[in-house]
Amino acid sequence: MGKVAKGLEPTVTHDLVPRRTNCPQCGRHMRADYTNHRTLTTLTGVTRLNLTIRRCRNAQCAAHEKPFRPEAEGRFARPHHEFGLDVVALVGRLRYAEHRSVPEIRTHRVGRGLLIAERTVTNLLDRYDELLTVALTDDRRLKEVPAAQRYVILATDGLQPDMGREVLWAIRDVLRGEILLAKSLLSARQQDLAGLLGQVRDACSVPVVAVVSDGQHSIRKAVAEVFPDTPHQLCPFHYLREASRPIYEADRHAKKELKKEVRGVREIERQVEGATDTQAEVIRGYCSAVRSALTGDGRPPLEASGLTLHRRLRAVDASLKRVAAKGGCPDHCNDPRE
Numbered sequence: 001m002g003k004v005a006k007g008l009e010p011t012v013t014h015d016l017v018p019r020r021t022n023c024p025q026c027g028r029h030m031r032a033d034y035t036n037h038r039t040l041t042t043l044t045g046v047t048r049l050n051l052t053i054r055r056c057r058n059a060q061c062a063a064h065e066k067p068f069r070p071e072a073e074g075r076f077a078r079p080h081h082e083f084g085l086d087v088v089a090l091v092g093r094l095r096y097a098e099h100r101s102v103p104e105i106r107t108h109r110v111g112r113g114l115l116i117a118e119r120t121v122t123n124l125l126d127r128y129d130e131l132l133t134v135a136l137t138d139d140r141r142l143k144e145v146p147a148a149q150r151y152v153i154l155a156t157d158g159l160q161p162d163m164g165r166e167v168l169w170a171i172r173d174v175l176r177g178e179i180l181l182a183k184s185l186l187s188a189r190q191q192d193l194a195g196l197l198g199q200v201r202d203a204c205s206v207p208v209v210a211v212v213s214d215g216q217h218s219i220r221k222a223v224a225e226v227f228p229d230t231p232h233q234l235c236p237f238h239y240l241r242e243a244s245r246p247i248y249e250a251d252r253h254a255k256k257e258l259k260k261e262v263r264g265v266r267e268i269e270r271q272v273e274g275a276t277d278t279q280a281e282v283i284r285g286y287c288s289a290v291r292s293a294l295t296g297d298g299r300p301p302l303e304a305s306g307l308t309l310h311r312r313l314r315a316v317d318a319s320l321k322r323v324a325a326k327g328g329c330p331d332h333c334n335d336p337r338e
């Protein structure tokens with residue numbers, strides 16, 4: 001297995017936490033027990049996964065001390081692999097759909113900032129073959145599920161590297177993070193996907209209790225066709241990413257507009273420059289409140305910096321109005337940032 005160059009700084013970091021908080025065996029609450037870290041090479045760059053692991057503490061439970069890893073981990077890479085599924089999918093496509101040689105694939109990747117050895121390309125091709133073999137011959141993997149679990153939760157991902165036509169579909173068992181079925185298709189049509197999902201349904205002897213996906217139209221329809229009564233949830237990762245886009249844009253725009261409104265603060269500061277009376281002090285206090293309101297950028301999608309700015313400026317504004325209502329600034333005028 002090829003190694004990710006050691007010491008490379010991650011360009012992307014994801015903090016993943018298991019969505020499941022109750023033990024699938026005994027139903028008791030599972031505490032976050034410890035964290036694991038993985039560094040992967042993906043098409044986005046060196047990706048760091050900070051993983052929270054939960055374990056069941058019930059000594060009578062069959063799953064006692066069995067680690068439960070974040071469900072979303074499996075969409076990045078297979079267990080113990082150092083390259084993302086997207087890289088594996090791309091290498092497979094370059095080899096089999098575009099008939100590129102191993103050195104060509106290496107050059108292609110190196111040209112895009114991924115430093116890999118030829119031997120790594122060969123390894124990645126093996127991984128790709130492995131994935132597809134799962135689909136072609138090995139439904140033993142599907143039949144193995146019941147021994148360990150009472151049910152499965154499926155996750156469906158379509159990997160479409162580099163805008164190619166081919167899509168590598170992977171159906172995962174969320175609880176174990178293992179890929180149950182993978183197939184490269186030339187399309188993302190509902191009927192092809194339904195075929196794959198049907199294969200999983202038929203081979204699994206435990207019930208599929210839920211399906212998670214990015215909610216793409218064809219997936220939604222295929223899931224509805226094969227699992228009509230099974231809840232289908234949008235993957236929180238995809239959901240948040242998709243949902244945050246328009247919100248982030250709107251928030252950024254709002255922040256820009258708000259900043260325009262307080263542009264005059266510099267002029268006011270200039271006017272009271274050098275003045276030492278109480279009024280000048282108070283004015284400077286308000287100006288610095290406005291300035292400090294402008295600093296600090298919230299990290300999207302969970303912190304909206306435009307909204308934060310709006311809240312802070314409203315507080316300054318309310319304070320100014322209170323002062324105006326009192327007919328000027330009293331001596332006990334407090335810090336307007338309050």
Ligand SMILES: [Zn+2]
Pocket residue numbers: 023024025026027028056057058061062063064
């Ligand atoms: Zn348990």
